[in-house]
């Protein structure tokens with residue numbers, strides 16, 4: 001056993017309870033959304049009768065819900081580890097969960113009963129001119145989103161408050177004085193640097209989201225108020241791209257904090273690490289125009305900029321994390337366990353998932369791949385195999401594998417292998433279908449495409465089994481965690 | 486000090502609210518929204534700083550009261566941003582008098598009382614809210630093709646829209662600069678139940 005000096009994370013009882021509640025909700029919603037995903041795949045493969053209107057409602061709930069729990073799970077991971085360095089408020093984390101739950105109930109009602117089905121991207125003017133659903137359904141769906149966003153904003157503001165109280169400013173907690181050679185103080189820990197980035201990006205994301213959703217809600221109530229659709233698309237993708245991406249940056253601290261336990265060495269920040277995160281902080285916010293390559297009215301410089309930046313965007317934080325992790329475990333005699341396995345799986349999913357993303361962010365490719373299943377292929381790659389395993393690793397670490405010392409059962413390792421294998425199969429089918437120009441967001445597929453859909457359905461079912469296995473394991477160990485041992 | 490602030494407040498009220506001048510502000514949408522209304526709120530705010538007792542932040546009720554006061558101010562300002570009521574204030578002196586009184590007494594004054602009682606998270610929330618409100622108004626005024634107010638022309642709407650976006654940008658910078666580059670030195674690591682126990 002190498003981890004002689006395991007760092008002990010502590011948390012008081014109120015914190016334990018709210019962290020546990022967040023993770024239980026995240027786990028339950030994750031499984032429910034996965035089942036909805038499977039339903040869509042079964043519908044497309046012709047194995048299950050899913051009426052098109054229902055398909056699009058499911059698609060909307062699935063996309064929104066998944067991004068929602070990625071954010072909820074991610075921010076819980078971040079909260080737990082950040083609270084080791086700065087004093088955070090459990091009340092605010094509780095308020096976030098309440099706002100999340102109220103938002104979810106409103107969204108589910110608006111979508112499944114109200115019929116709202118404009119996709120998670122809510123691109124104007126579809127939500128309020130869907131024809132199939134009343135505009136009030138759009139109003140309520142947007143209101144639900146705003147509540148979820150308000151909760152996230154509260155937590156981000158609390159992070160900001162605590163970081164400033166401890167470090168003086170967000171610039172300092174980001175390590176900027178050291179980066180620019182203005183200070184020789186030791187750098188803040190990686191989690192603090194990442195937490196600063198998350199604070200900044202989440203706040204700006206919510207501002208963007210609210211700025212476009214409120215006019216759309218007004219439009220839903222009074223169609224005489226209109227918005228310029230191209231402007232709306234820009235703001236929506238600023239919001240959507242940044243929100244989806246920041247979930248990774250929230251959850252990734254689980255690697256900085258837990259991998260050292262298994263490798264027996266600390267994960268230290270360096271100036272390169274700070275530079276990498278700074279690059280990502282800026283770029284994640286300005287590359288959204290890669291969603292707008294097909295909009296001829298966009299100025300060309302914006303598309304050009306987005307293309308160049310999309311190549312470089314994710315790399316800084318990803319590379320410093322990837323290399324940092326490799327250096328950490330290199331010849332460390334790492335202890336393999338379910339948790340460390342999930343951590344590596346997530347690192348792989350994140351690194352590999354970026355490749356199809358960047359390919360799609362190339363204008364010439366995008367002209368062909370745009371709106372094919374290539375797109376869900378790339379984001380399911382780093383969501384299903386990146387973010388979600390990070391959150392699962394955190395859940396399992398808390399509840400059973402505190403120091404990575406417990407011997408693993410064979411069934412654990414099997415679950416890991418199934419999750420990786422089937423997850424990879426599932427996303428590769430998406431990518432492969434995309435390469436063969438199968439469109440995304442079609443409820444009904446041609447018979448020629450159904451072979452792919454059927455393979456995908458089988459893979460999806462296996463992923464769900466493995467995920468359910470992890471979550472049940474988490475629930476079983478929950479009492480142990482809550483008792484504080 | 487005391488008389489200085491009340492003098493400024495009185496001056497602002499005189500310039501913003503007394504008839505011939507008040508009508509001049511109200512004759513233009515931009516002057517009405519971006520000059521007269523802020524002057525009225527500012528006057529109320531200055532008066533408020535004179536009468537509000539200094540907060541005792543240890544008391545929970547004080548913070549809750551602060552939130553309520555700022556909410557009241559927000560609702561009051563929002564109400565007078567609605568084109569219909571802006572129109573009404575131009576059309577009727579009585580409504581205009583109500584507008585002036587409420588902006589001073591129900592927006593500026595409670596703001597001065599409530600703001601110092603808000604915790605940092607609540608302040609951040611209000612600030613962020615104000616930024617997105619300004620963006621929302623900016624977008625609406627910029628892109629709405631028809632006249633929103635009966636009393637004002639369309640071209641003024643576009644100017645107001647741009648000004649609103651400018652205000653959003655200003656609020657954003659004014660919030661971001663101290664947060665990112667503030668000069669305080671921070672405090673030592675916390676010793677509380679959630680604190681890391683270093684080996």
Ligand code: HEM
Nearest residue numbers: 034037038040041063066070119120383384440441442460
């Ligand atoms: C077992 C796991 C999953 C299955 C079976 C699944 C299945 C699907 C399917 C079939 C679609 C629609 C594809 C189309 O356009 O035809 C979809 C869309 C989507 N999924 Fe998943 N998914 C899974 C996991 C996830 C995860 C983990 C996330 C994110 C954390 C996610 C986020 C999304 C999003 C954002 C969309 C786009 C919705 C839209 O187009 O508006 N999914 N998924």
Ligand SMILES: [Cu+2]
Nearest residue numbers: 241288290291
């Ligand atoms: Cu993007």
